[in-house]
Amino acid sequence: DTGVSQDPRHKITKRGQNVTFRCDPISEHNRLYWYRQTLGQGPEFLTYFQNEAQLEKSRLLSDRFSAERPKGSFSTLEIQRTEQGDSAMYLCASSSTGGRSNQPQHFGDGTRLSIL
Amino acid sequence: GQNIDQPTEMTATEGAIVQINCTYQTSGFNGLFWYQQHAGEAPTFLSYNVLDGLEEKGRFSSFLSRSKGYSYLLLKELQMKDSASYLCAVRDLTDSWGKLQFGAGTQVVVTP
Numbered sequence: 001d002t003g004v005s006q007d008p009r010h011k012i013t014k015r016g017q018n019v020t021f022r023c024d025p026i027s028e029h030n031r032l033y034w035y036r037q038t039l040g041q042g043p044e045f046l047t048y049f050q051n052e053a054q055l056e057k058s059r060l061l062s063d064r065f066s067a068e069r070p071k072g073s074f075s076t077l078e079i080q081r082t083e084q085g086d087s088a089m090y091l092c093a094s095s096s097t098g099g100r101s102n103q104p105q106h107f108g109d110g111t112r113l114s115i116l
Numbered sequence: 117g118q119n120i121d122q123p124t125e126m127t128a129t130e131g132a133i134v135q136i137n138c139t140y141q142t143s144g145f146n147g148l149f150w151y152q153q154h155a156g157e158a159p160t161f162l163s164y165n166v167l168d169g170l171e172e173k174g175r176f177s178s179f180l181s182r183s184k185g186y187s188y189l190l191l192k193e194l195q196m197k198d199s200a201s202y203l204c205a206v207r208d209l210t211d212s213w214g215k216l217q218f219g220a221g222t223q224v225v226v227t228p
Contacts, residue, residue, distance in 0.1 A: 043159065048215060107160070
């Protein structure tokens with residue numbers, strides 16, 4: 001079990017640029033979640049995939065944000081025309097559906113985005 | 117949606133016990149999770165409660181009272197490495213996909 005991995009760990013970019021982050025979940029997990037976390041706050045839900053299907057998007061996710069999971073394995077989160085307010089830690093988590101409802105979500109170390 | 121409240125910070129000495137409280141309001145409760153998060157690292161799963169009562173896992177225990185909308189995480193025999201943020205997260209019945217709503221976290225500082 002190699003855990004959830006995210007790339008890059010850090011991204012610094014100028015306002016207005018596009019950025020893309022990648023998440024590789026634990027291999028047998030079919031559920032994948034994206035969260036955003038700012039300093040001193042807990043993670044906020046952004047979007048969810050079951051296999052390749054995106055089943056829910058938070059109202060926090062503006063039209064500038066798009067996420068994909070094309071083959072039901074890795075996922076990408078793209079932010080277009082970045083703004084100062086997008087600066088945050090972007091966390092990916094995965095879980096299995098399993099037979100029990102208490103399947104915990106396992107988180108990656110996140111991608112820290114800084115907008116100049 | 118949910119309102120999840122937990123204290124911002126707690127300080128305790130090595131070897132002591134600390135209890136972190138979490139209160140929540142939800143339209144349909146479907147489980148409560150506790151996570152530990154060290155600065156700059158991923159949240160790691162600690163415990164899960166869906167029924168009332170105490171769940172014990174080594175030095176960590178978690179308690180739930182659904183009627184009171186209340187949970188606590190108990191950390192015993194505190195070690196310096198326990199200095200971290202502790203996140204309370206609730207899952208709602210309406211969120212069948214397992215989405216979690218997190219509190220802001222409680223920063224625990226363990227002193228020598």
